[in-house]
Amino acid sequence: MDYFLSLLPSILFAVIVGLFILYIYKKRKQSSTESVIRELDELKSSAKIKEIELSNKEHEIDLFNEKLSDFEEIKNKKIKIETQLENITDQRNKLNDENLDLKKDEKTRIEEYKKLIAASNTLQESLEKEKARVNDERVAEKESELASQKET
Numbered sequence: 001m002d003y004f005l006s007l008l009p010s011i012l013f014a015v016i017v018g019l020f021i022l023y024i025y026k027k028r029k030q031s032s033t034e035s036v037i038r039e040l041d042e043l044k045s046s047a048k049i050k051e052i053e054l055s056n057k058e059h060e061i062d063l064f065n066e067k068l069s070d071f072e073e074i075k076n077k078k079i080k081i082e083t084q085l086e087n088i089t090d091q092r093n094k095l096n097d098e099n100l101d102l103k104k105d106e107k108t109r110i111e112e113y114k115k116l117i118a119a120s121n122t123l124q125e126s127l128e129k130e131k132a133r134v135n136d137e138r139v140a141e142k143e144s145e146l147a148s149q150k151e152t
Helices: 002-151
Strands: none
Touching: none
């Protein structure tokens, strides 16, 4: 028993040191757990922020898709309007050509009409001259008949 009593301070010292080490280990484990919990909270917070950013990016993508759809629609309308403009321009050019042809035909018809009127006037003048000549001849014949009747 003396031997046991002599070892008692050493055993007591070993138990105290063991308890102290256990206490330090628990403290470390507790601080390590707290740090893991803090890291986990930070990661959760970071994940929430990333989810919000992702949601915002998805919303932006949706907006860009809508804008792209609107752009495609505007592009199609532009092509349709350009085609209509080209058709209208072709029709306008055709109408201008037809109008020029009609004006040319009208000018030709007016020139022919003027020529016909001039020819008609010339014929009428010739007729009047011929009529006057024939009339003058008749008058001359009548005068000569009268003169011959007076002489007889």
